[in-house]
Amino acid sequence: MLRLRFIGLSATLVAATLSTTAQAQTAAPPPYATTKVEGTDNVYIFRFGGHQSMFIVTKDGVIATDPISERRPAAKTYIEEIQKITKAPIKYVIYSHSHYDHIAGGKPFKDLGATFIAHKNAKARIVALKPDDVVVPDQVVDNKKVIKLGGAEVRAYSFGRGHTGDDTMVYFPDTKVVMVSDQITDNAPLVDFANGGSAVGWAPILDGVLKLDFEMAIPGRGEPKTRADVEAYRTKFATVVTRASDAIKAGATRDTLASQVKTDDIGWNFNAQFYGSLYDELTKK
Secondary structure, three states: HHHHHHHHHHHHHHHHHHHHHHHHHHHHOOOOEEEEEOOOOOOOEEEEOOOEEEEEEEEOEEEOOOOOOOOOOOHHHHHHHHHHHHHOEEEEEEEEEEOOOHHHHOOOOOOOOOEEEEEEHHHHHHHHHHOOOOOOOOEEEEEEEEEOOOEEEEEEEEEOOOOOOOOOOEOOOOEEEEEEEEOOEEEEEOHHHHHOOOOOOHHHHHHHHOOOOOOOOOOOOOOEEOOOHHHHHHHHHHHHHHHHHHHHHHOOOOHHHHHOOOOOOOOOOOOOOHHHHHHHHOOOO
């Protein structure tokens, strides 16, 4: 009898578990979403997993940013989401920087005739490395490039080296929105020193962004940021760099710098490798 009761209880638990699992699977949201930027009529954020891009719809076509399709079918979904909103052609795709998690998988856009644009250093890196799943840019950004389409304007700016050596800020002046990609995150900055990134140059990039007339900044990951958010992020990282510089002047070495820079009040943590690269940058002659 006890065994029968146990079996009955087990069956009930299994059934409950399967039911809960089925409900969870049914309720699970898709891995992507497209949302209109608040306060605009034609600017959208496309999010797939933890990455996001932007696009603007005009009467003559669409200008989009990063395909975000490394090891996933985001580009196909991205295009389908755009086509739910407009049947106008996708005319341009702008790379924010050369990291593959943002720019891989753009071939479906190219097959539709899109012109690809990126910082000149990003194109040089792509041409040199020849990654299979990255479309080589057709046009490049030096300091500034203006794209006009269907009565709308998009400006691609290079304000220097920060996250990488080929960061491009994509500004939508008509709607006062700027795509800053990984130049701002919800966490501590990640500097790709090996790819030309710069901790010292990070704040000047955000200084350039802050000179633009914008109300909302869209990162490559995370929630939209206000102008005040951008200012605060810029101040925090500039403080880290200043403290590191002061520590070096006071005698900190490459090996001891990490232990001599206070960041707990800022809420960020950096590893020893970051401090080593920062030391090299600050002491470079």
